[in-house]
Amino acid sequence: MGLLSIFKKKDASAEPQKPASVASKPAETKKEVKPVADKITLGYTHLSGCTGCTVALADNYAGLLTLLDKYVDLKYMPTLADARHIQKVDVSFVEGSVCINDKLAVEEIKETREKSAIVVALGGCACYGNITRFSRGGQQNQPAHEAYLPIGDLIKVDVFIPGCAPTPQMIRNVAVMAYLLLKGTKEQKDLATAFLTPLMKLTEKNEACFCELMTQVINQGLCMGCGTCAAACPVNAITMEYGKPQGERDLCIKCGACYSQCPRSWFSFDVVENYEAINEAIMAALQ
Amino acid sequence: MGAELGKYKSVISARSTDKELLKHAQDGGIVSSLFAFALDEGIIDGAIVAASKEFAAKNPSKVIIDSSNFDMIEPWRPIPAIVNTKAELLAAAGTKYNISPNVALLKEATRAFGLDKIGIVGTPCQMQAVRKAQLYPIGMRDVGASIALAVGIFCMENFPYQSILQLVEDHAAMKLESVKKMEIGKGKFWVYGKRGQVVQLPLKVTHKYEQPGCHVCLDYVANLGDISTGSVGSPDGWSTVFVRSKIGDSVWAKAMAAGVFETQPMEKVKPGLELVTKLANEKITKNKATLEARKTFGVGKALRNPYI
Amino acid sequence: MSKVVEISPTTRHEGHSKLTLKVNDQGIIETGNWCSITPVRGVEKLAVGKTPEQVPKIASRVCGICPIAHCLAATEAMEASIKCEIPNDAKLLRQILQLANRLHSHALHDILILPDFYIPGTETKINPFTAEEPVRTVAKRIQRLREIGQTIGQIAGGDCIHPRNTRIGGMYRNVSEQAKTKMYDLAKEGLVLAHAQSEFMIAVIRNYHKRDFVDVGGMKVPMPKDLGYHSQGYLATHPFYGSSSLEECPTWDPRRFKEARPWDWYMGEMTVDLEEPRYPIGGTTKAGTKVNPQMEACTGIPMYDGQPVEVGPRARLVTYKNFDEKGTLGQNVAREMEYQDSLYEMLDCIDELNTAGKVVADYIPNGDGSLGWASNEAPRGTDVHLARVKDWKVQYFSMLVPTTWNFATCSAALRGAPWQLAEVIMRGYDPCVSCATHMVVLDEDNKLVAQKLIQ
Ligand SMILES: Cc1cc2nc3c(=O)[nH]c(=O)nc-3n(C[C@H](O)[C@H](O)[C@H](O)COP(=O)(O)OP(=O)(O)OC[C@H]3O[C@@H](n4cnc5c(N)ncnc54)[C@H](O)[C@@H]3O)c2cc1C
Ligand code: SF4
Ligand code: SF4
Ligand code: SF4
Ligand code: SF4
8 A cells, every 4th residue: 555655646746747749749840848857758669560559559548648748758659650760768669570571570679679678568469479470471472471470589578468459548557657667756666566567477478379278277277267368358269168268269369368367367466456546546647 | 454354444234125135135135235226326337247047038138148058058057147127136136156257248248238337246256357457457448447336245165067066966965946045154055945945065065066266266255346245244134244445435325325224333243253254364374275285286396376 | 863762661650661752853753652561461371271250350450440341341251252141230230330440540540640731820730649729629539539439339349449249140249228329329429529520620631732832841842732643543332331242332343353563563673862861750761772662562553444543531432422622632631521421320320220139140151162252441441352261261361451452543643742742642541551461363363253253
């Protein structure tokens, strides 16, 4: 609880903030106020993904505007803004896996790592390969584009946000926590660390599909039949049969949502027991 | 207050004032009355509960059914369902001692069902699932903010369906169809028949049938519900109620003001909070030992510990 | 003497693409090549051997901005191949989902193009993320419109980015009465916002095109009155949905379709010799860089009756509504005009939906290998998928997606414009590039296609 009371205090003081410019601001209009000093800088590298992750970010609706006003300075994100080249940033979101047969993609992921303090693999493709795991080349006009790897196979990744598409709320929560981690007081940093730890631990493994539920939860005698996995699956690959999950592996796209959403894959009492205060604080931060 | 009972604002012994409802309820009718009240007041616009085959037959669009052929669904097998009225709540009242994957409906509730304010009842582990989904909504888009009332029910252990079949039909020598109610209390597993038979089985018998996943469970009294309730601690026909969150506090206060429940102070009732604490401690201690044992389960190989 | 300038990567659209432009001394484009440089994930090839149920779920993930189009076109191509009729209420749910996606996608496009435009009557370009008025009100309205679209899509489709409720033979679930009412209320709210939004956008777009000069990175660029004009034709298969039968929709006849490889179409190796560091933001490609669109392009050049055609909002309005404004202006205006209609259509569909109706076909055949196709009018144009399913396995799968059509047409439309406005022209097509990275080679298959269709 100690962590949270501080978070809230900070929250009140963080209230009146000036609007900030975004990288998309056309060079011509110079009259705007400059970024709030303690915003974090964010980059967005788009590799072999479908932009659904970007849409999920945008689906914070009005909350996206608040994030940009108060906490995040968007430095590089060609889909939404004009900055064309990867910049040095505090946090990079990476969408999509890497086609190792495409020189540009390999350069971009390496450059992203070199220029970012924190790299977040956003979405099933970046974390686990997702549907690009099924790729096997042979399609014109680039038949040699055949091998795709989740970004963690090429660089060190700090945080995973699995799912396909990932959810706006998860992206929002990670963005707010990254802000606290980098700009907060000691106690806010502790809270952010506690919150992000499970997502950091997820990076230890670059593979997840329904099989993870089988091998790491059900086979381990941990499943208690809550049904969360079935709700989480974005392709209806999981049904609950006599209270236990059955995975239709012919449908599974390898997004990792079921596994990481399952309360028995990982569960942090420290954080989840404070759900009420943390949720309130995140919501207040976005007011 | 020790950590074994979780955080709570108040604890009280209570019973619904609705006599009709009490006929269907397991204990004090807390869950069904709360939801009925919340539906009336517009606090929720639907609730996820554990219904039955009969309910599913009448309301096929309100349930998720597994791949069994409908007529293969056995008596006492719970079917997660969304209910919108008091009558539907009553049809789903009472405890089914086997797994009802209620959380499986949580996302669909906000989609095909069009709910904006969801009520959900579940065991402590299901409450953990709900809160994890709110804080880490990895595969649960637009769900968290729609959860308007989560009611947790105490839980020592749960059973796969087939365990209940064996317990009732083999050990208690009763056909599942003819069972009116099942209950765990006073150290026994009770089976009440529709024709008045009562069979009690020692819990020693039931242990081997428990769901293995329950043996790593560290929550007895649904610490993460907005409100949580169970029979333990209160007299027969009454329930022990923990009011835990702000949401819980506000709903409970409104329900009390509306006369939905009659109450007795927890200190006045027998066996009281002491027993709840004792059982919670027993469960947690036992399951912590299981987690410990899993560390050295193999030869130099551990089984996974989900808690970080 | 013509010079070569390259803008890479292009911004404010989905995916990775670039513009390689040969320009004259005045900076006017003589030949423009717009090509995709997104790696080809090979969805058409990886689909082979999979089940027809899984392939649409993968196809959806080809693009996150028009996933609905891909999911529905793929599903319906499979259904056409196995000859499965779906119940009416399933069709209605799909139509609602389709229109909801159009609403959100058009609104998103507004955010992407706004920075090109000026607040009317001022010299201030619009930063959609600024907290200053009047822009903030518009940004909030756009986000609310998107929220309405996404929420309705989520109810009808199970999820709104990649839909979860669609399946071969119909939908997994019908929706409840409560959900139906919620969709209706949201659509009503959207209608009011959509009127205001399209009015605002059309004013902004017209104001831009009326200017004599526009500013690009401090360069004063003359505004041609025929920005983005081309002489290619248009293709649209339905005002808002699509079709999978020739009787229903004679406009799309696969027999009239051909595809060329970029080799025949794009420019060969060249060296960049015009470099403009002022071009926002980060400048154009460095002089001396070797470029080779022929080799780099990740898409083919699809043709209808031997010519590239334009698909998208204007193509739909030209085909079904006698719309006649040309160029980039016409394209952007047409898109804005689709807002209201998508909501009126949606209200009709919601009205007609019977929530007690069944949504899955009684019988779902396993397929005998026949060719099936389905077109779907994605927000950015006609999306056609073709499939063969035999014994519940996909034998052949092909996706002819909107932006692929538009690559060649847009390249033609670049000619005659100042190079600094090339991206403005390109954005008029609302490009969605990830999905365009493919190539259907129907040449050898063409006969087969024709035969099957004639039978
Ligand atoms: C597996 C299990 C073990 C339990 N163990 C204990 C215990 O050790 N000590 C104790 O005091 N109480 C225990 N309970 C709780 C107790 O049996 C009653 O459910 C609780 O007191 C609520 O009673 P009520 O009269 O207020 O609710 P009612 O008004 O009868 O409503 C009960 C609600 O629970 C739902 N429900 C029924 N079965 C399940 C299920 N399997 N999963 C999820 N939801 C379900 C019903 O649909 C209904 O909505 C257990 C319950 C379950 C399901
Ligand atoms: S994770 Fe899903 S939404 Fe994100 S890029 Fe991959 S396919 Fe698209
Ligand atoms: S089963 Fe579903 S949720 Fe799990 S990895 Fe596969 S697609 Fe994702
Ligand atoms: S989410 Fe985990 S614990 Fe719950 S049913 Fe699925 S596998 Fe079991
Ligand atoms: S004992 Fe724990 S894991 Fe088992 S059903 Fe009860 S709450 Fe869930």
